[in-house]
Amino acid sequence: MLEEKVILVDTNDTPIGLMPKMEAHEKGLLHRAFSVFILNKSGELMLQQRALDKYHSPGLWTNTCCSHQREGETNVEAGKRRLFEEMGFKTELSDLVSFIYKAPFDNGLTEHEFDHVLIGYFEENPKINPAEVAAWKWMPIDAIKADLSEHPDVYTEWFKIIFDKFYETLNRQVKK
Numbered sequence: 240m241l242e243e244k245v246i247l248v249d250t251n252d253t254p255i256g257l258m259p260k261m262e263a264h265e266k267g268l269l270h271r272a273f274s275v276f277i278l279n280k281s282g283e284l285m286l287q288q289r290a291l292d293k294y295h296s297p298g299l300w301t302n303t304c305c306s307h308q309r310e311g312e313t314n315v316e317a318g319k320r321r322l323f324e325e326m327g328f329k330t331e332l333s334d335l336v337s338f339i340y341k342a343p344f345d346n347g348l349t350e351h352e353f354d355h356v357l358i359g360y361f362e363e364n365p366k367i368n369p370a371e372v373a374a375w376k377w378m379p380i381d382a383i384k385a386d387l388s389e390h391p392d393v394y395t396e397w398f399k400i401i402f403d404k405f406y407e408t409l410n411r412q413v414k415k
């Protein structure tokens with residue numbers, strides 16, 4: 240299997256090259272990524288618990304799915320591809336917000352990403368890929384906000400950052 244490459248970008252999200260994913264995370268270089276947030280009609284967010292044998296953040300709860308775009312792939316195409324690979328379903332996605340964040344890990348890797356947050360809606364149960372996902376659940380957005388404060392150690396580092404942007408953006412849209 241070919242080693243996955245990430246798209247290195249500048250602070251304007253302009254591609255500047257490709258690099259193997261692990262090398263980019265070891266060097267903490269800025270690269271393009273996406274985070275998918277799936278909601279249901281009740282306003283609950285689908286969370287996934289990362290598989291227990293993942294090379295970082297195993298067993299932690301996070302957004303519905305996230306990964307990296309491939310060369311020539313749009314944010315939405317990448318989000319749909321990975322959503323199906325991890326959670327086993329397809330739905331429409333749209334861009335919500337994008338921003339840069341940096342999150343170092345205990346294992347020496349660093350997520351330094353120009354992250355594109357994608358939103359979609361789904362009502363059924365996913366068909367999770369056990370190599371990627373240990374468990375899943377629906378959770379009300381306000382309950383997640385409270386739980387992140389009370390139990391931050393059960394969530395991925397990036398989710399703590401990305402959720403705040405997601406929450407702020409949703410609240411701004413509701414107030415319009």
